[in-house]
Amino acid sequence: xxxxxxxxxxxxxxxxxxxxxxxxxxxxxxxxxxxxxxxxxxxxxxxxxxxxxxxxxxxxxxxxxxxxxxxxxxxxxxxxxxxxxxxxxxxxxxxxxxxxxxxxxxxxxxxxx
Amino acid sequence: xxxxxxxxxxxxxxxxxxxxxxxxxxxxxxxxxxxxxxxxxxxxxxxxxxxxxxxxxxxxxxxxxxxxxxxxxxxxxxxxxxxxxxxxxxxxxxxxxxxxxxxxxxxxxxxxxx
Numbered sequence: 001x002x003x004x005x006x007x008x009x010x011x012x013x014x015x016x017x018x019x020x021x022x023x024x025x026x027x028x029x030x031x032x033x034x035x036x037x038x039x040x041x042x043x044x045x046x047x048x049x050x051x052x053x054x055x056x057x058x059x060x061x062x063x064x065x066x067x068x069x070x071x072x073x074x075x076x077x078x079x080x081x082x083x084x085x086x087x088x089x090x091x092x093x094x095x096x097x098x099x100x101x102x103x104x105x106x107x108x109x110x111x112x113x
Numbered sequence: 114x115x116x117x118x119x120x121x122x123x124x125x126x127x128x129x130x131x132x133x134x135x136x137x138x139x140x141x142x143x144x145x146x147x148x149x150x151x152x153x154x155x156x157x158x159x160x161x162x163x164x165x166x167x168x169x170x171x172x173x174x175x176x177x178x179x180x181x182x183x184x185x186x187x188x189x190x191x192x193x194x195x196x197x198x199x200x201x202x203x204x205x206x207x208x209x210x211x212x213x214x215x216x217x218x219x220x221x222x223x224x225x226x227x
Contacts, residue, residue: 004156033214040121042201042217043157055212090156097212099205100145100164104156 002026004093004105012111013081021076021108025093031055032074033099034066035090037107043090049074050097078110086112116140119202119218128227132189136202136218139183143204145213146178148187151199151220160187160200192225199223 005024013019025032031050035043048056049068068074072093078085088109092102119136126132134148145164149157163169166180175188185204189196199220205213 040219042117042119042203042219044217045214048212048214050212055210056208056214058214092156097210098145099213099215100147100162101159102215103159104149106154106156109154 004091004103006089006091006105006108008108009106010109010111012113015081015083015112017081018077018079019081019110021078021089021091021110023074023076023091023093023105025072025074025091026103029093029095029103030072031094031097031099032068032072033092033094033102034074034076035092036060037088037090039087046076048097048099055097081112083112086110114139116216117202117204117218120221121219123222123224125224125226126192128192128194128225130192130225132192132196132223132225134187134189134200134202134221134223136185136204137183138185138204140204140206140216141180141183142206143216144207145205145215146176146185147203147205147215148174148176149201149203149217150196151201153198157201189223192223194225194227197223197225 033048034046045058147162203215
């Protein structure tokens with residue numbers, strides 16, 4: 001069975017641009033969460049979606065938005081990119097909103113220049 | 114003060130050593146405690162999770178939670194070079210919406226040399 005898949009794996013964008021990152025959860029998982037991991041730090045929670053509804057939001061500006069589709073895949077959008085948005089963006093899926101058994105994808109490495 | 118504190122290391126040990134990795138936390142509301150392993154350029158991989166205080170063992174790994182001291186540990190027995198990675202602790206409590214949102218430590222870099 002396929003694990004959590006994220007696309008693209010790497011991305012280079014210019015300041016001010018917009019980016020969309022994609023995530024497909026493990027089959028049967030209905031919860032998807034997004035994290036930002038800056039080099040040398042642990043992942044920081046951005047959003048959680050469960051059954052297409054937002055169930056949690058971290059301390060990130062409104063430039064960050066997300067959605068979940070009927071097939072439980074998800075997109076993370078970031079507008080007006082800043083240099084500080086450069087990070088590894090991780091998607092995790094789980095059966096429920098409990099997140100104790102969350103499975104991560106390998107991430108999208110975003111570089112803003 | 115951060116909610117979850119974790120020494121970044123690096124921690125360098127010889128093959129076969131017992132490794133002790135630790136985190137402290139300040140939020141007494143945390144209920145679930147997780148340990149992840151992250152290899153370079155990969156996503157984190159869940160090793161173990163525990164609920165409440167006590168020990169939990171899985172193969173060469175033992176997770177320990179001391180809620181009274183707000184201290185958690187991960188022990189790795191008979192460490193192998195393949196254990197070289199960054200180890201992240203994470204902990205969560207229920208939000209008003211019923212979700213459990215994990216708060217991660219910054220990770221400890223472990224190097225096991227042959």
